[in-house]
Amino acid sequence: MSDQQTTEARAEAVRALEVEFGELASQFRRHMQDTANRISPGMLPGAYKVLGTIARLGPITLSALAESLVADKGLVSRTIRELEGLDLVARTPDPADGRSSLLSITASGATRLADARRPAENRLSQALDAWSLDDIRHLTALLHALSSGEVPGEALPGNTER
Known part of the structure; x- marks a missing residue:
């Protein structure tokens, strides 16, 4: 195979990989939307991502959460207010900094998150079964x-x- 053919074949293989990543990303977005809706009808996938991150990393400050999500602090703050209104997240004073709060998932939030994730828990395992x-x-x-x-x-x- 000539260098030109190798370069073209490599470019074609990378384009095919990009298409497959696009399909995988679309499936993941659908999964995120479905899971968010199981937590609370109409919940946006971004709010589900914030909730899941708090569950995984919390207690966490708003600044650290926004940094972890690579997201605008104002947008994350608005999402936190939404999650608080749904009794999924709670704020407590940060003992290390009295001006700041720590965000934690509530018991109700942990239960609802686990319940919402349950239908998809084995999806990857089933897809890889063979x-x-x-x-x-x-x-x-x-x-x-x-x-x-x-x-x-x-x-x-x-x-x-x-």
């Missing part, structure tokens, strides 16, 4: 390399090109 353990581990390693900007440590089996 995959070999080696294929799952290999995909994990490749995704890690892609997300971290690293070159995979080993070529795919049977692939001698990089």
